[in-house]
Amino acid sequence: MNLTLKVWRQKNAKEAGNLVSYKVQDISEDMSFLEMFDVLNEQLINKGEEPIAFDHDCREGICGMCSMFINGQPHGPLRGVTTCQLHMRSFKDGDTIVVEPWRAKAFPVVKDLVVDRSSFDRIIASGGFISVNAGNAQDANNIPIPKPDADKAFDAAACIGCGACVATCKNSSAMLFVSAKVSQLALLPQGKIEASARVMEMVAQMDKEGFGNCSNTGACEIECPKGISLENIARMNREFYVAKLK
Amino acid sequence: MSKIDSKIPEGQLEEKWSKYKSTVPLVNPANKRSIEIIVVGSGLAGASAASTLAELGYKVKCFCFQDSPRRAHSIAAQGGINAAKNYQNDGDSTFRLFYDTVKGGDYRAREANVYRLAEVSSNIIDQCVAQGVPLAREYGGLLSNRSFGGTQVQRTFYAAGQTGQQLLLGAYSALERQIGLGNVQMFSRHEMLEVVKIDGKARGIIARDLISGKLERHFGHAVLICSGGYGNVFYLSTNAMGSNATAAWKAHKQGAFFGNPCFTQIHPTCIPVSGDHQSKLTLMSESLRNDGRIWVPKQKDDKRKGNEIPEEERDYYLERRYPAFGNLVPRDVASRAAKERCDAGFGVGASKMAVYLDFAAAIERYGKQQILKLGIDNASAAEIRKHGMDVVKEKYGNLFDMYKQITGENPYDMPMRIYPAVHYTMGGLWVDYNLMTSVPGLYALGEANFSDHGANRLGASALMQGLADGYFVIPYTIGAYLSAEIRVKAIPTDHEAFVAAEKKVQDTITKFFAIKGTHSVDHFHKKLGKIMWDKCGMARNEKGLKEAIQEIRQLREEFWKDVRVTGGPDELNPELEKAGRVADFLELGELMCIDALQRNESCGGHFREESQTEDGEAKRDDNKYAFVAAWEFKETGSFELHKEELNFDVVHPSQRSYK
Numbered sequence A: 001m002n003l004t005l006k007v008w009r010q011k012n013a014k015e016a017g018n019l020v021s022y023k024v025q026d027i028s029e030d031m032s033f034l035e036m037f038d039v040l041n042e043q044l045i046n047k048g049e050e051p052i053a054f055d056h057d058c059r060e061g062i063c064g065m066c067s068m069f070i071n072g073q074p075h076g077p078l079r080g081v082t083t084c085q086l087h088m089r090s091f092k093d094g095d096t097i098v099v100e101p102w103r104a105k106a107f108p109v110v111k112d113l114v115v116d117r118s119s120f121d122r123i124i125a126s127g128g129f130i131s132v133n134a135g136n137a138q139d140a141n142n143i144p145i146p147k148p149d150a151d152k153a154f155d156a157a158a159c160i161g162c163g164a165c166v167a168t169c170k171n172s173s174a175m176l177f178v179s180a181k182v183s184q185l186a187l188l189p190q191g192k193i194e195a196s197a198r199v200m201e202m203v204a205q206m207d208k209e210g211f212g213n214c215s216n217t218g219a220c221e222i223e224c225p226k227g228i229s230l231e232n233i234a235r236m237n238r239e240f241y242v243a244k245l246k
Numbered sequence B: 001m002s003k004i005d006s007k008i009p010e011g012q013l014e015e016k017w018s019k020y021k022s023t024v025p026l027v028n029p030a031n032k033r034s035i036e037i038i039v040v041g042s043g044l045a046g047a048s049a050a051s052t053l054a055e056l057g058y059k060v061k062c063f064c065f066q067d068s069p070r071r072a073h074s075i076a077a078q079g080g081i082n083a084a085k086n087y088q089n090d091g092d093s094t095f096r097l098f099y100d101t102v103k104g105g106d107y108r109a110r111e112a113n114v115y116r117l118a119e120v121s122s123n124i125i126d127q128c129v130a131q132g133v134p135l136a137r138e139y140g141g142l143l144s145n146r147s148f149g150g151t152q153v154q155r156t157f158y159a160a161g162q163t164g165q166q167l168l169l170g171a172y173s174a175l176e177r178q179i180g181l182g183n184v185q186m187f188s189r190h191e192m193l194e195v196v197k198i199d200g201k202a203r204g205i206i207a208r209d210l211i212s213g214k215l216e217r218h219f220g221h222a223v224l225i226c227s228g229g230y231g232n233v234f235y236l237s238t239n240a241m242g243s244n245a246t247a248a249w250k251a252h253k254q255g256a257f258f259g260n261p262c263f264t265q266i267h268p269t270c271i272p273v274s275g276d277h278q279s280k281l282t283l284m285s286e287s288l289r290n291d292g293r294i295w296v297p298k299q300k301d302d303k304r305k306g307n308e309i310p311e312e313e314r315d316y317y318l319e320r321r322y323p324a325f326g327n328l329v330p331r332d333v334a335s336r337a338a339k340e341r342c343d344a345g346f347g348v349g350a351s352k353m354a355v356y357l358d359f360a361a362a363i364e365r366y367g368k369q370q371i372l373k374l375g376i377d378n379a380s381a382a383e384i385r386k387h388g389m390d391v392v393k394e395k396y397g398n399l400f401d402m403y404k405q406i407t408g409e410n411p412y413d414m415p416m417r418i419y420p421a422v423h424y425t426m427g428g429l430w431v432d433y434n435l436m437t438s439v440p441g442l443y444a445l446g447e448a449n450f451s452d453h454g455a456n457r458l459g460a461s462a463l464m465q466g467l468a469d470g471y472f473v474i475p476y477t478i479g480a481y482l483s484a485e486i487r488v489k490a491i492p493t494d495h496e497a498f499v500a501a502e503k504k505v506q507d508t509i510t511k512f513f514a515i516k517g518t519h520s521v522d523h524f525h526k527k528l529g530k531i532m533w534d535k536c537g538m539a540r541n542e543k544g545l546k547e548a549i550q551e552i553r554q555l556r557e558e559f560w561k562d563v564r565v566t567g568g569p570d571e572l573n574p575e576l577e578k579a580g581r582v583a584d585f586l587e588l589g590e591l592m593c594i595d596a597l598q599r600n601e602s603c604g605g606h607f608r609e610e611s612q613t614e615d616g617e618a619k620r621d622d623n624k625y626a627f628v629a630a631w632e633f634k635e636t637g638s639f640e641l642h643k644e645e646l647n648f649d650v651v652h653p654s655q656r657s658y659k
């Protein structure tokens, strides 16, 4: 198939950017969206132009690095997939596709489609852990954990830190991401000890990074490639109020 | 005297590590605070080492090229992690895990290291659970296990099909905690491009800030290379796009020997290549072989669809050749058998380079079980199928979805097409018992070292090794070196060695832009990959390897004359990053072929066509090749071989047989 792409080009964080049109030909429907970008970049290189910078690494939907805002949706039209797992089957000959970076105050653009998501790391550093040094742990089976709790913790822990939830939110809120980590740890006996301090610290850091407030639109849950549920936000709110009352 | 000293402690196998731990020199807490350690990599090995060393009080700097340490390629591991917990009461023990690993590695690993690995494996699970890693559990609340890779015990711990992700996020949270406490300084989007040596010892690195393009100098009393494997030499592999050999290769060129470079693992169950556009290959977890049956049509060039070929016209070649293990033979055996069938013209799919992995029988078997369980009488075939599909979905749903996403085919109706792909590299920087390379103060951990897996890694053992190295081995063994370094003050980075190293990196970057050639970096990478796959892949022979060496040399020459690197040095420039990595692959690929040529025996993943039994199985030659090949870099294209003899005091080598 032949396609027209309108891609955000921006030299660096300081300069202004704009959408630039490109044409690609003979795109196979078995290609992934990123492989289509490889074809475009090879074209640009052969013409002596600078290829488009975009983030990617594993290309199997697990590292959370890829991050394209495609036709107004993070990771494109399909539910439950990352950009690297989106295949050209989802498009048809003659389509025009607009591709932009994540947009949020806390995710400044670095270049073209690449943004800086280090704010997520700083939120984890503020409390997204259990304080246990290597070498001190007791036998892993000493504390049984009810399977439903363990399963729920796992579902929350499946977050890949991609930031699609922030990108899609009109308030650029990071509630889904933060609540996934808060929930995972709050559901496990090992994590309960620090639960109150954790939620307070992480929420404070989230605010400091410039993420917006949550107004319960639920867009994040719809766009999350890993199906992280809004239940986590409810659980985090509970944890937060409990902590505040302490 | 040989240049190789593996520093294996004296004593009985079972006592070596505990005796070592209680006698190794220590660094006192006050001194730790003034000792700086550089960790290159934030995967399981790097993140666990960096966080643990920081917990102990050292000052740590950690580097990764992704935008966050959480994205290291360990994140992609699916199947699980082994540990000799014996929670299932099925006869597992430290000794059994040790034995399986030495045997699985086809007797090309060091006994003492493997025993230590098996010993600390249990602590890893304890540590991860304490960190909040949500490993799979049973209804009683205890941890669940599965069998993996054909072992006879259930010792694999897992978190659905995302074990690597969960373990890495555990290590990452420990790392972030230390970053928050100010004990680790994290340098994301930084690429290490040179090791700095002063008076023969590793004293730092040169790294490029990938956003600004600036070169930085970093001092460390010791440097740990935890940069992962080099499977991307083949261009197509299951590794992430950015996985590379640069850090390890720079260390090699600074004097660290490279161990067993030709030992690569080709995983049997991956989604086959669909066209020239393909950028990477996707693994379908080994666990699928627990239920799927592998076959090809009996008739060559059969044009019918997989589900239209009747039972009696199918060749279940693994079950036919290896009745004892069937579809569960080790990876190297399964991969070669698939290649053999495809080369003989029985392959399926458009490319004819694929075999079927079929769940129809499993769906029926599970369906019947369910019907019995639910007490349904006179169930129709459709009902049985439906119930069977539900069971298969629960076990493998995420993998089936992934397959459908990539191929556009529904694996519940149509057998999956699979083909082997490059997956893991057993070779890597040679290290002694302390994990130190042949350069004092320079260490290698995780997949980057030549590892405990010999010539073939067993499933679920890489995660175990990465975390063992980082959480439980290096924190002790590094003391042996650092306790003698406490008087060394931080060396200012205007030292001439730093200046010279930075200049070397700068010169290479300048050279890339000066070439202004006509072909992209990927063009060369793909060509290298094809040479490696054809001539140093699943089967190797003298003629092919000799040709490959010549072809790679020529390709390297062309690369340095004709590569086109767009953009500039002072900006985020993925093309420049790739150019540096491919330049190193072009040197490493040659060494892999040289090593494969030298090793005229078949063992594990290394199959020399000259060395096979009458029925086409791999034939080892213990008289001549029971050694680790440790290569010393002389100059580009020239290496000297050192041999570390392997002694088997406990496990006596026998020919592996899965018939």
Ligand SMILES: Cc1cc2nc3c(=O)[nH]c(=O)nc-3n(C[C@H](O)[C@H](O)[C@H](O)COP(=O)(O)OP(=O)(O)OC[C@H]3O[C@@H](n4cnc5c(N)ncnc54)[C@H](O)[C@@H]3O)c2cc1C
Binding pocket: B040, B041, B042, B043, B044, B045, B046, B063, B064, B065, B066, B069, B071, B072, B073, B074, B075, B076, B077, B078, B079, B080, B081, B163, B164, B190, B191, B192, B193, B226, B227, B228, B229, B238, B239, B240, B243, B244, B246, B247, B283, B423, B424, B445, B446, B447, B448, B459, B460, B461, B462, B463, B464, B466
């Ligand atoms: C698809 C897949 C599935 C797997 N499944 C399993 C499994 O089920 N069980 C199992 O045991 N094993 C599995 N493995 C193998 C296992 O995942 C890896 O061997 C292991 O995770 C490697 O960990 P590591 O820490 O050594 O390296 P990695 O996780 O690859 O980390 C490398 C780190 O080094 C950094 N780095 C590299 N070069 C540089 C540089 N020059 N400068 C700065 N930083 C650098 C990277 O940024 C990264 O942080 C699987 C592998 C793959 C590919």
Ligand code: SF4
Binding pocket: A158, A159, A160, A161, A162, A163, A164, A165, A166, A176, A177, A180, A223, A224, A225, A226, A227, A228
């Ligand atoms: S919650 Fe979902 S969308 Fe948000 S970072 Fe995690 S995986 Fe991405």
Ligand code: FES
Binding pocket: A055, A056, A057, A058, A059, A060, A061, A062, A063, A064, A065, A066, A082, A083, A084, A085
């Ligand atoms: S590239 Fe890793 S999730 Fe898309």
